[in-house]
Amino acid sequence: MTLEDLIRRLREFADARDWEQFHTPKNLVMALSGEAGELTSLFQWLTPEESANWRSDPELEANVLDEIADVTLYLVRLADVLGIDLYEAAAAKIERNELRFPRKS
Amino acid sequence: MTLEDLIRRLREFADARDWEQFHTPKNLVMALSGEAGELTSLFQWLTPEESANWRSDPELEANVLDEIADVTLYLVRLADVLGIDLYEAAAAKIERNELRFPRKS
Amino acid sequence: MTLEDLIRRLREFADARDWEQFHTPKNLVMALSGEAGELTSLFQWLTPEESANWRSDPELEANVLDEIADVTLYLVRLADVLGIDLYEAAAAKIERNELRFPRKS
Amino acid sequence: MTLEDLIRRLREFADARDWEQFHTPKNLVMALSGEAGELTSLFQWLTPEESANWRSDPELEANVLDEIADVTLYLVRLADVLGIDLYEAAAAKIERNELRFPRKS
Numbered sequence A, B, C, D: 001m002t003l004e005d006l007i008r009r010l011r012e013f014a015d016a017r018d019w020e021q022f023h024t025p026k027n028l029v030m031a032l033s034g035e036a037g038e039l040t041s042l043f044q045w046l047t048p049e050e051s052a053n054w055r056s057d058p059e060l061e062a063n064v065l066d067e068i069a070d071v072t073l074y075l076v077r078l079a080d081v082l083g084i085d086l087y088e089a090a091a092a093k094i095e096r097n098e099l100r101f102p103r104k105s
Helices: A003-016 A025-043 A048-052 A058-082 A086-100 B003-016 B025-043 B048-052 B058-082 B086-100 C003-016 C025-043 C048-052 C058-082 C086-100 D003-016 D025-043 D048-052 D058-082 D086-100
Strands: none
Touching (some): A003 B086, A025 A058, A025 B048, A025 D025, A048 B025, B058 B086, C003 C058, C048 D025, C058 C086, C086 D058, D003 D058
């Protein structure tokens, strides 16, 4: 699967349900933020060490996979609706970060 | 650029700054959530219609590109640290959603 | 009920369950953020007008009351653990905002 | 200062700037969520122990006070616009939690 495949599947998904009317940037930003909040809640009481062992609890594992997927779907859909190329935006930001935070040497 | 390139660049970025110690799942989830919050704040006072015209304000445009990139970088880095294949997780979730929300016909 | 009553009840609640160990500022910030995310998800597909009529849907009404309460409980508990007087902090911020955003007229 | 004072000051603040038009529940939920995200970002790289010593860094201290205040202001304003009594909602939720999570004994 590629990013293009994912973008296309999400377009078809929204179109087949007549949901494009709901997919304004404002609404999709809220959906992304809500899913990020649900992901946060899965880790809130864990120590940093426990958070690294998330696969040892099958219920937590399933929930993390589910919420990570939701964040991904809304991010990809939001970027599509905004007309943003996610990889290009990410690469440009890494370059800004390289200047802002010099390497240790 | 591919997802693999992005994963590799983020690994190198963290390694070159000795930041891997900070990149626990718990911390990265917080970083993702914080960036989603900043993205939300950009759209909070806009009408749905204004949110669709985000490119008409150059400052807003730059900020949206910046925050979308930050969300992407932390999501990709988090998935890498968790050992999750983002596309696989996303595809599995779309399939669950196809069953949960039948198409209109 | 006053803020002091609420603070005291939350202390007793945590103490009676031996949960104080989990109530670090970091963890409580995550809990607050997670609940804010759940609150956001309730409004994500509503138009601004529909959001103002939230009481017309009994299920939505119950969920909003529940999530608003959760945000309040975690905010009050977090401020208590941090040793912050919420009203004092809020009043100080209103004064900063009065200077930053002059009145119309 | 009481909750009623805070509610009244926020009403006057919005009215004096003609901002009531922006204060729909949907928009205020986004504002609350955005501020919760900014608060989260302040704690993201701290260990739980460091998060408890937040006052030892004056810049962090000022930022935490500022963001906690912002969350409080938007929560109080949101509840006012929704017609929710925050203390009543919080007390009702504590009672539900008492049943849901029995005390250790």
